[in-house]
Amino acid sequence: MMPKIPLATLSENEEAVIVELWGGRGLVRRLSEMGFTYGTKIKMLHSSCPGPVLVSVRGSRIALGRGVAMKIIVNPEGGSWQ
Amino acid sequence: MSEKTKELLGEEPEVVFAEKRYAFISEILPKVLKGKRPLTRSDLLDKALLNKYLGIPVFLALWWALFRFTFDVSGPLSDLIDMSFGSLGEVVGGAIANEQLASFLADGVIGGLGGVLVFLPPIFFLFFGLSILEDSGYLARAAFVVDRVLYKLGLHGKSFIPMLIGFGCNIPGIMAARTIDKEEDRILTILVNPLMSCSARLPVYVLIGGAVLGGYAVTGTFSMYILGVVLAVLMALLFRRVIPYFKGKPSPFILELPMYSTPTLRSSLTHMWERGVLFLKKAGTIILAGIIVVWFLSSYPWGAPLEETYLAMLGHIIEPIFRPLGFDWRGAVGLFFGFIAKEIVVGSFAVIFGLGEEAEMESIQQTIANQGIFTPVTGLAFMAFTLLYIPCIATIGVIYRETNSWKWTIFSVAYGLILAYVVAFAIVGIGGLLGFA
Amino acid sequence: MAIRVAVIGNPNVGKTLIFNNLTGGRAHVGNWPGKTVEKKEGKCTHKGAEMRIIDLPGTYSLTANSIDELIARDFIVKEKPDVVIDIVDASNLERNLYLTMQLMELEANMVIALNKCDIANDLEYEIDINGLSELLGIPVIPTVATTKEGMKELEDAVLKAAREKGKKRMVKISYGKQLDELISKIEKVLQKDEELSMKYPTRWLAIKLLERDKEALEIMDKSSCKHEVVNQLLGTVG
Numbered sequence: 001m002m003p004k005i006p007l008a009t010l011s012e013n014e015e016a017v018i019v020e021l022w023g024g025r026g027l028v029r030r031l032s033e034m035g036f037t038y039g040t041k042i043k044m045l046h047s048s049c050p051g052p053v054l055v056s057v058r059g060s061r062i063a064l065g066r067g068v069a070m071k072i073i074v075n076p077e078g079g080s081w082q
Numbered sequence: 083m084s085e086k087t088k089e090l091l092g093e094e095p096e097v098v099f100a101e102k103r104y105a106f107i108s109e110i111l112p113k114v115l116k117g118k119r120p121l122t123r124s125d126l127l128d129k130a131l132l133n134k135y136l137g138i139p140v141f142l143a144l145w146w147a148l149f150r151f152t153f154d155v156s157g158p159l160s161d162l163i164d165m166s167f168g169s170l171g172e173v174v175g176g177a178i179a180n181e182q183l184a185s186f187l188a189d190g191v192i193g194g195l196g197g198v199l200v201f202l203p204p205i206f207f208l209f210f211g212l213s214i215l216e217d218s219g220y221l222a223r224a225a226f227v228v229d230r231v232l233y234k235l236g237l238h239g240k241s242f243i244p245m246l247i248g249f250g251c252n253i254p255g256i257m258a259a260r261t262i263d264k265e266e267d268r269i270l271t272i273l274v275n276p277l278m279s280c281s282a283r284l285p286v287y288v289l290i291g292g293a294v295l296g297g298y299a300v301t302g303t304f305s306m307y308i309l310g311v312v313l314a315v316l317m318a319l320l321f322r323r324v325i326p327y328f329k330g331k332p333s334p335f336i337l338e339l340p341m342y343s344t345p346t347l348r349s350s351l352t353h354m355w356e357r358g359v360l361f362l363k364k365a366g367t368i369i370l371a372g373i374i375v376v377w378f379l380s381s382y383p384w385g386a387p388l389e390e391t392y393l394a395m396l397g398h399i400i401e402p403i404f405r406p407l408g409f410d411w412r413g414a415v416g417l418f419f420g421f422i423a424k425e426i427v428v429g430s431f432a433v434i435f436g437l438g439e440e441a442e443m444e445s446i447q448q449t450i451a452n453q454g455i456f457t458p459v460t461g462l463a464f465m466a467f468t469l470l471y472i473p474c475i476a477t478i479g480v481i482y483r484e485t486n487s488w489k490w491t492i493f494s495v496a497y498g499l500i501l502a503y504v505v506a507f508a509i510v511g512i513g514g515l516l517g518f519a
Numbered sequence: 520m521a522i523r524v525a526v527i528g529n530p531n532v533g534k535t536l537i538f539n540n541l542t543g544g545r546a547h548v549g550n551w552p553g554k555t556v557e558k559k560e561g562k563c564t565h566k567g568a569e570m571r572i573i574d575l576p577g578t579y580s581l582t583a584n585s586i587d588e589l590i591a592r593d594f595i596v597k598e599k600p601d602v603v604i605d606i607v608d609a610s611n612l613e614r615n616l617y618l619t620m621q622l623m624e625l626e627a628n629m630v631i632a633l634n635k636c637d638i639a640n641d642l643e644y645e646i647d648i649n650g651l652s653e654l655l656g657i658p659v660i661p662t663v664a665t666t667k668e669g670m671k672e673l674e675d676a677v678l679k680a681a682r683e684k685g686k687k688r689m690v691k692i693s694y695g696k697q698l699d700e701l702i703s704k705i706e707k708v709l710q711k712d713e714e715l716s717m718k719y720p721t722r723w724l725a726i727k728l729l730e731r732d733k734e735a736l737e738i739m740d741k742s743s744c745k746h747e748v749v750n751q752l753l754g755t756v757g
Contacts (some may be wrong), residue, residue, distance in 0.1 A: 095729055095730045095731050096582070096730055096731065099694065099726065099729070099730050100617075100696075102618040102692075102694040102695060102698065103617055103621070103692065104613075104617065105693075105695075106620065106692050106693065107613060107616045107617065108613075109615075110616075110651070110654045110655070111612065111613060112682075113647070113650055113654065114646060114647040114648075114650045114654065115612055115613075115644060115645070115646055115647075115649040116644070116645040116647075117642070117643045117645050118643075119642055119644075120642065120643060122642065219531075238581075260556075260557065263585040263586075263587065264585060265586055290757065291551075298572040338529075338530065338531065340530075341610065341638065343638075346608040346665055349536055349539075352535075352539060352544060356548070360548070401757070425615075483550075486550060
């Protein structure tokens with residue numbers, strides 16, 4: 001069973017892999033196009049809980065509102081992940 | 083057909099294609115790109131600027147600095163322009179025999195041009211400062227920091243930057259709404275922007291507040307700013323709920339933070355110039371036209387004393403509308419002038435009270451107090467009215483330009499007037515109930 | 520006859536600066552018809568050839584998520600500019616190439632301006648420009664807009680691309696065997712509608728249909744081969 005948590009709950013400097021995208025078609029499409037696709041590595045750079053988060057994905061730094069960050073579901077890298 | 087596609091592809095089609103495109107990129111990339119991104123100064127700077135505790139103070143400090151810079155530096159320049167055009171007007175006026183023509187040229191045209199150009203220094207400096215903030219990459223961080231606060235109100239960071247600019251001048255504020263992707267959010271931000279108390283309204287607060295609020299003048303002025311912000315938030319929430327066009331959630335906050343970079347003088351000047359010239363063309367022509375209209379109304383019938391000019395007649399005609407609020411025809415005329423441009427309100431009061439245009443603020447205040455033109459309550463109501471109804475004709479021009487729609491432009495003027503009236507009335511009403519005359 | 524050149528790229532890539540470099544800072548500013556988005560147009564003369572440069576809104580993709588994307592996409596599809604300059608941020612290559620992919624699908628006549636090479640250098644990135652150009656089938660010109668480096672070469676490349684407009688050297692993106700086959704099948708059907716194939720690149724249309732793009736669906740609705748397309752899809756299930 002793969003652990004699945006919302007991106008918003010990652011701590012700073014934690015890395016994870018995207019496994020699910022919730023939300024309406026528009027949001028999901030927009031996120032995919034910005035690089036948030038399944039299997040993509042993502043790193044939490046800055047979390048101002050509650051509030052927006054700053055993540056690193058595909059080499060760019062993207063700020064996401066809390067609502068959006070709760071809809072990106074990730075599998076945090078536990079160390080055993082290559 | 084849609085369903086079949088989904089079945090075929092196994093998941094949402096949009097996502098599949100996005101994935102495939104990135105897959106293709108991932109194939110190419112290792113062959114042409116080497117190197118991993120190191121920790122940069124940008125990253126370190128962000129650690130500080132986006133910090134939970136530092137973020138907002140830094141943000142407020144920078145904004146304060148921006149406004150100080152704009153108004154301190156541009157102030158003397160504006161005064162210079164004011165004086166030059168004043169002198170030019172005198173010279174031209176003196177040189178022409180025909181009295182009416184002289185007045186038209188001197189007070190109308192030259193006065194009008196001066197009235198427009200006097201805006202240029204603050205607008206240019208404000209745009210310059212904003213360009214620097216934008217090009218440096220800080221503006222995106224500002225949106226991030228502010229989003230944390232606005233998230234709870236159902237608004238988001240990108241809509242607040244235009245609001246903040248609006249405190250300086252609503253025109254660049256409204257233009258700044260361009261950064262917002264969704265048209266509905268953009269228009270909503272534009273509609274609410276005039277409620278941000280622009281700097282031109284301040285002299286009016288100072289004049290009236292100083293005249294009738296005594297020790298509470300500063301509090302009264304400050305409360306206008308707060309009132310503006312509160313109403314802006316309420317109106318935004320109201321419009322979202324009530325107007326079908328705005329129904330639906332605000333667009334999700336997704337914003338790329340570019341790397342910090344040193345803004346070049348060239349690009350900042352270019353931005354400043356582009357936007358400044360735009361303002362000049364759009365707003366400038368309207369203000370000039372407006373001032374000429376005012377000149378006409380206040381000069382004719384030719385030779386008549388102020389109380390018998392068309393302007394006064396106009397004031398008397400619209401006075402009944404404002405009587406419930408406690409404003410007499412002179413207040414009404416002040417509001418009319420304010421409709422053209424808030425910057426000319428103080429001067430116009432000087433003229434209406436017969437003190438001459440160059441009168442000092444104090445003497446105007448004394449006249450108001452002595453003649454009881456405004457009471458503390460009606461004075462406050464007047465300040466609120468000034469805050470809430472359309473900032474100036476130039477703003478209307480810009481709103482039209484940015485929304486490309488008469489519908490929204492008229493709506494913004496209308497709701498502003500209604501809101502102003504309702505709030506002013508409420509102030510007078512509550513004041514009466516609480517026992518203030 | 521002036522060469523019509525569209526300039527496009529992600530936000531923050533330095534598009535405004537490059538546009539200004541090309542047009543000498545003199546641009547006509549207006550609005551896109553019926554929209555609130557700013558439209559900038561300027562002129563550039565290079566080696567005797569006159570170019571009309573149109574600044575398209577900065578956008579991450581061309582999927583009509585927002586007005587900016589709609590405007591950019593509409594312009595390329597309907598106005599069919601002679602050359603499209605895709606400005607790519609060298610310090611942010613991966614994500615920037617996404618737009619490039621979409622432009623390739625649109626079969627635009629492209630030249631890539633690889634901007635911010637200086638920053639990429641500072642970040643210790645090494646980019647094989649020739650390799651990139653070969654893999655995409657598109658000329659890639661390194662530029663540093665802030666110092667105007669590469670501008671002449673960019674203008675040269677644009678002129679060359681305009682001359683060689685007919686030649687299709689651009690690489691076709693592969694979406695995996697299953698999808699590629701499906702796209703081909705739909706493309707063949709679409710090509711039967713001559714009017715359609717003249718107006719829109721058929722491969723692009725096929726992809727957009729599969730993506731359930733609203734505009735593409737509307738276009739197909741009016742087309743004669745509508746039913747065949749649907750049948751193609753139904754036939755392939757299973």
